[in-house]
Amino acid sequence: MYIEVILPVPLADTYTYFVPPEMEAQIVSGVLVAVDFGKNKRYSGLVSHIRRTPPENMPAIKPVLAVESEHSILRMPQLRFWEWISRYYLCSLGEVFKAVVPSGFHAERTGIYIQKTESFLRFTPLYATPDSEKEAFSLLKRAAKQEQLLHSFIQYSRAGVSGKPEEISRKELLEKSGASPVILNALVEKGILESREKPVSRLQNFSRETKPLNKLNLFQQEAYNALIQNFREKDVCLLHGVTSSGKTEIYTHLIHETIQKGRQALYLLPEIALTEQITGRLKQFFGDKLGVYHSKINSHERVEIWNNLLGNEAYEVILGVRSSIFLPFRDLGLIIVDEEHEPGYKQQDPAPRYHARNAAILLASMHGAKVVLGSATPAIESFHNAQTGKYGYVCLDKRFEETGLPRIIPVNVKELRRKKKMKGIFSPLLQEKMQETLQNGEQILLFQNRRGFAPSLNCKVCDWTPRCRFCDISLTYHKQYHRLTCHYCGRTYHLPAECPECGNPDLKNIGFGTEKIEEEMHLLFPGVSIERMDADTTRTRKSLEEIISRFETGEARILIGTQMISKGLDFEKVGLVGILNADALMNFPDFRAYERAYQLMSQVSGRAGRRKKQGEVILQASHPEHPLIQSVLQQDYRAMYEMQTEERQLFRYPPFYRLIHIVLKHKKEEAVSEIAGAFATLLREKLGDRVVGPDKPAVGRVQNWYIRKIVLKIETQASLNFLREILTASGREMLLRYKYFLLQYDVDPVG
Ligand code: ADP
Ligand code: ZN
Ligand code: ZN
Numbered sequence: 001m002y003i004e005v006i007l008p009v010p011l012a013d014t015y016t017y018f019v020p021p022e023m024e025a026q027i028v029s030g031v032l033v034a035v036d037f038g039k040n041k042r043y044s045g046l047v048s049h050i051r052r053t054p055p056e057n058m059p060a061i062k063p064v065l066a067v068e069s070e071h072s073i074l075r076m077p078q079l080r081f082w083e084w085i086s087r088y089y090l091c092s093l094g095e096v097f098k099a100v101v102p103s104g105f106h107a108e109r110t111g112i113y114i115q116k117t118e119s120f121l122r123f124t125p126l127y128a129t130p131d132s133e134k135e136a137f138s139l140l141k142r143a144a145k146q147e148q149l150l151h152s153f154i155q156y157s158r159a160g161v162s163g164k165p166e167e168i169s170r171k172e173l174l175e176k177s178g179a180s181p182v183i184l185n186a187l188v189e190k191g192i193l194e195s196r197e198k199p200v201s202r203l204q205n206f207s208r209e210t211k212p213l214n215k216l217n218l219f220q221q222e223a224y225n226a227l228i229q230n231f232r233e234k235d236v237c238l239l240h241g242v243t244s245s246g247k248t249e250i251y252t253h254l255i256h257e258t259i260q261k262g263r264q265a266l267y268l269l270p271e272i273a274l275t276e277q278i279t280g281r282l283k284q285f286f287g288d289k290l291g292v293y294h295s296k297i298n299s300h301e302r303v304e305i306w307n308n309l310l311g312n313e314a315y316e317v318i319l320g321v322r323s324s325i326f327l328p329f330r331d332l333g334l335i336i337v338d339e340e341h342e343p344g345y346k347q348q349d350p351a352p353r354y355h356a357r358n359a360a361i362l363l364a365s366m367h368g369a370k371v372v373l374g375s376a377t378p379a380i381e382s383f384h385n386a387q388t389g390k391y392g393y394v395c396l397d398k399r400f401e402e403t404g405l406p407r408i409i410p411v412n413v414k415e416l417r418r419k420k421k422m423k424g425i426f427s428p429l430l431q432e433k434m435q436e437t438l439q440n441g442e443q444i445l446l447f448q449n450r451r452g453f454a455p456s457l458n459c460k461v462c463d464w465t466p467r468c469r470f471c472d473i474s475l476t477y478h479k480q481y482h483r484l485t486c487h488y489c490g491r492t493y494h495l496p497a498e499c500p501e502c503g504n505p506d507l508k509n510i511g512f513g514t515e516k517i518e519e520e521m522h523l524l525f526p527g528v529s530i531e532r533m534d535a536d537t538t539r540t541r542k543s544l545e546e547i548i549s550r551f552e553t554g555e556a557r558i559l560i561g562t563q564m565i566s567k568g569l570d571f572e573k574v575g576l577v578g579i580l581n582a583d584a585l586m587n588f589p590d591f592r593a594y595e596r597a598y599q600l601m602s603q604v605s606g607r608a609g610r611r612k613k614q615g616e617v618i619l620q621a622s623h624p625e626h627p628l629i630q631s632v633l634q635q636d637y638r639a640m641y642e643m644q645t646e647e648r649q650l651f652r653y654p655p656f657y658r659l660i661h662i663v664l665k666h667k668k669e670e671a672v673s674e675i676a677g678a679f680a681t682l683l684r685e686k687l688g689d690r691v692v693g694p695d696k697p698a699v700g701r702v703q704n705w706y707i708r709k710i711v712l713k714i715e716t717q718a719s720l721n722f723l724r725e726i727l728t729a730s731g732r733e734m735l736l737r738y739k740y741f742l743l744q745y746d747v748d749p750v751g
Contacts, residue, residue: 002054002061003027005045007037008098010351013086014048018061027064029079030072032105034065044068044105046097048079073105073310075328077366084362090660090724090745091351099352100326102302113303117197119170121153121184124194136192145183146190152177153193170195202301203291203308210287213252220246223396224253227372230392236361236371238340238386240637241396242405243376243606244570248278249400251336252285254372259289259316263333263369267319268356270342272296273538273564275319276545278338282319291315293324296541322347322356325363332367335360339567340373340382341599346750353746357382376606377599377637380592380644384655406577406608406615408633410624425512425520430578430618438528438557442575446517446560447604449585451534452476452485453516454509459499466493472701478536479515489703517560517580525558533561566603575615577608582621582629589698590751591653594628598640601632652713654748660712661749662727664694665705665742675738676708682730683710690714705742 001024004014017035019027027033031047042065054061082096104113122128127136133154140147156176157168174181187193216224223239227250230237241247255265267282269275272294279292293305308314309328318324322345337345337357345356357373364371373382373391386393399405411429416422426434437444454477458465466475468486475484475493484493498505509516518532531537531547538544550556551571559565585597601619609615621629631640649656664679666672676694684691692711700707714723731743 001027002051003033003064004048004051005033005035005064006048006093006097007035007043007045009037009043009094010092011094013093015045016051016055016058016061018054018063020063023064023067026067026070028072030074032068032073034068036062036065046073046101048093069105071310073101073306073328075310075330078326078328081326081359081363081366085352085354085359087724088720089352089354089747090727091353095351099347099350100323102299102306104299104303105306113300115199116202116300118200119195120167120198121170121173121188121193121195122157122167123165124191127192139190139192143186145179146186149173149177149179149183150187150192152179153187169200201304202298203304206283206286206288206290208288211284213256213285214249216249216253217246217400219396219398220250220400223394224250226394227254227392230394231370234390234392235365235369236373236385236390237392237394238378238382239372239374239394239396240378240383240386241374241376241394242399243603244399244403245376245396246400247338247374247396248281250396251338251372251374252282254334254336255282255317256285258333259286261333263331264314264329265317265334265336266324266327266329266332266360267317267336268324268338268345268360269294269319269321270339270344270567271564272321272541273533273544273548274339274567274569275321276548277570279319282317286317289316291318293318293320293327295321295323322354325356325360329367332364332369334369335364335371337371337373339375341375341377341379342567343596343750346748348751351744353744353749355748355750358748377602380595380641380648381655383637383641384645403609404614405635406605406617408605408617408619408635410629410633411618411620412622412624413620414622425517425580426524426578427618427620430620431524433576433616433618434525434578437576438525440575441573443551443554443556443571443573444558444576444578445565445571445574445604445607446521446558446578446580447562447565447600448512448514448517448560448580449562449600450476450511450513451515451536451562452487452513453479453519455511455513456509457484457507458510459502459504460506460508461504462499462502464499464501466496468493470701470704471699473699476513477509479519480536488699511584512580514560514562521558521560528558529556530558530560531556533559533564535562535564538564563600565607566600569607571607574607575609575613577605577615577617579604579617579619582619583623586626586628591648591651592751595640595644598628598632598637602635602637605632605635654716656716657713658716658718658747659749660714660723661746662710662712663742663744663746664708664710665744666740667704667706669701669706671738672706672708672741675734675741676710678737679730679734680710682733683712683726686726686730687712687714 001019003017003019005017006014027047029047029049032044033047035043035045037043082093086093086096153173154165156173157165188195227237239247258265275294282290291305314330318327337360340357347354361371385391411427413422413427416427434444456465456474457477466484468475471486471488473488475486478485482495484495499507514532514534518530521530531551533547551559579601585600586593605617608617627643664672664676680691680694690713694708694710697707697709
């Protein structure tokens with residue numbers, strides 16, 4: 001028997017191995033095997049398929065060393081899905097394998113999955129009958145604490161119907177009784193209780209008890225009906241619903257309907273910041289049918305979720321971030337892509353650089369499932385697909401409880417500064433409104449999409465600016481750590497006491513980030529409790545949850561944050577939102593900059609006055625008359641869409657053209673420049689003016705790798721197979737000519 005094995009390497013898709021006869025019975029597609037690869041490197045690989053005959057012209061075929069999993073770790077149609085991912089996103093099957101199978105399954109890595117166990121206590125056989133309980137107590141006459149603990153044991157370990165004391169985990173008993181381990185050990189030593197290790201799950205256990213779904217209001221019911229209607233003809237439907245219209249409620253009804261039919265539902269979220277709130281809402285309705293999968297769970301938990309889904313009592317609803325599209329679903333009936341416009345759905349590095357929304361649509365088609373894309377500010381691509389009839393479209397423009405959308409008030413900061421009426425970060429109007437809001441007992445949200453204290457330092461005398469030694473980017477000043485940080489590679493540097501070029505001791509901060517805002521707010525509102533939410537304050541899942549919870553409970557009155565605060569979080573008492581610097585959002589070199597700025601400003605505005613009361617938003621900008629700012633003020637998505645699509649058509653961008661970034665990297669600048677030039681020339685011979693560049697990207701060096709980028713603009717209806725052949729052939733030719741360089745493809749790039 002010969003098999004094709006997928007290995008975690010970025011080269012060929014599969015490699016042929018020979019199966020020793022004694023292992024044949026265990027081999028099926030999807031089983032993990034250990035094999036030698038290259039110079040005696042041992043890898044875990046995945047059996048792709050069995051072949052009866054050996055390939056021709058292969059001199060020495062190595063044997064499989066061991067079978068590592070009892071069963072296939074995949075379900076239909078996962079392999080087909082991997083193949084699609086690797087074809088579409090131009091990477092190898094091995095790269096998909098490496099990225100999606102939890103590392104706990106791979107034997108060659110550290111952190112192989114280990115079943116977690118806990119100590120459980122029960123009566124020893126000698127004292128396990130009700131009569132003998134009395135005897136046990138008689139042993140404890142002169143040990144009051146032990147006697148008390150035994151009572152606690154009987155009380156807390158009682159099992160449901162039988163009412164007899166059974167078993168309780170040691171940890172739980174100690175917690176509930178408040179007794180010390182010494183007392184407990186005494187009971188074990190006296191032979192009354194015994195302890196044994198039992199396997200336990202690491203996953204959050206939700207209660208089996210659930211409550212009925214919330215009843216939809218009239219508008220929600222109409223939207224729900226319209227979705228069902230659309231699904232008769234279309235597989236994908238865009239639910240364009242303003243913030244707080246109750247999209248999440250509609251999702252819960254669709255999920256309920258799906259699992260009633262015995263099928264599974266996948267609820268995708270763009271990032272972990274949101275999972276806590278949505279988990280809280282879903283577990284009420286779906287209880288222990290719900291599994292949660294996000295990027296901050298550890299590799300053991302990953303394996304447990306994976307195994308749960310392979311088993312007979314699998315989760316029926318999975319709430320997860322983008323990588324959960326790779327879980328082994330039995331039968332998906334529904335995929336919800338919430339906040340579908342979010343760039344967080346795109347995987348940047350490493351390969352596969354997939355877009356989870358687009359991949360989810362393909363996955364759904366393999367399962368015969370329906371897809372809901374939900375957003376208050378849809379991606380232009382999705383809205384376009386709805387316009388052309390490719391997707392269904394359902395609009396929900398009433399907020400739940402019919403509070404109006406927030407009132408957005410523009411403030412012209414350029415003019416205020418010119419008239420010397422504004423010095424720092426906050427305009428007089430914003431300051432006034434903040435005072436008012438706090439007096440009314442409401443909360444404030446401040447949005448600035450820059451973390452750190454100052455985006456940059458500068459010497460006024462010689463114009464020196466500190467830059468990363470390994471990346472072409474200026475460093476951000478973090479006051480809290482008294483450090484300069486590179487936001488590309490994460491390296492930190494000491495803050496110079498004076499300018500290293502000219503000795504000037506007075507280095508100025510340029511611009512402001514969330515850290516600086518926090519400091520200023522403490523000065524403005526001493527004693528008021530303030531939270532900051534950005535990549536620096538949320539390194540761990542715990543700290544993120546704590547920030548959200550302190551703001552939810554009202555313990556914190558003010559929340560300052562980057563784009564993390566714009567996403568779907570549902571806070572009840574936000575009276576005022578401040579957008580501090582609209583210009584910074586609009587001025588970055590990307591064709592999606594305006595779309596993104598619109599989305600961020602609308603989304604963050606949407607956090608104001610959810611439920612009960614209309615909220616207010618102060619939008620600080622240098623050019624409030626700019627058409628994009630106007631579309632935000634009027635909350636006119638269509639105006640933004642029309643404006644943007646016109647430009648995109650003109651300049652050959654999505655949704656009219658498909659973009660592919662070819663990224664080349666080399667440690668030497670001249671080399672990368674030459675290679676990129678040659679590659680572009682080669683491609684131009686076949687693709688003509690669809691090839692743009694090469695260009696040096698805005699950050700032309702990262703981690704000491706010099707970077708060049710070639711952009712392909714391909715007609716959306718063009719054949720990808722044909723294109724892939726051209727790219728593979730040209731790439732191979734380049735590798736022959738220039739032995740060493742890094743080559744990456746990014747299909748449908750974001751940002
Ligand atoms: P969206 O997802 O569109 O932003 P949500 O589903 O978060 O809106 O709804 C906003 C708030 O209104 C939530 O707190 C939600 O619980 C509440 N809500 C919306 N619809 C209903 C309903 N039909 N019954 C009860 N509460 C609702
Ligand atoms: Zn200087
Ligand atoms: Zn760097």
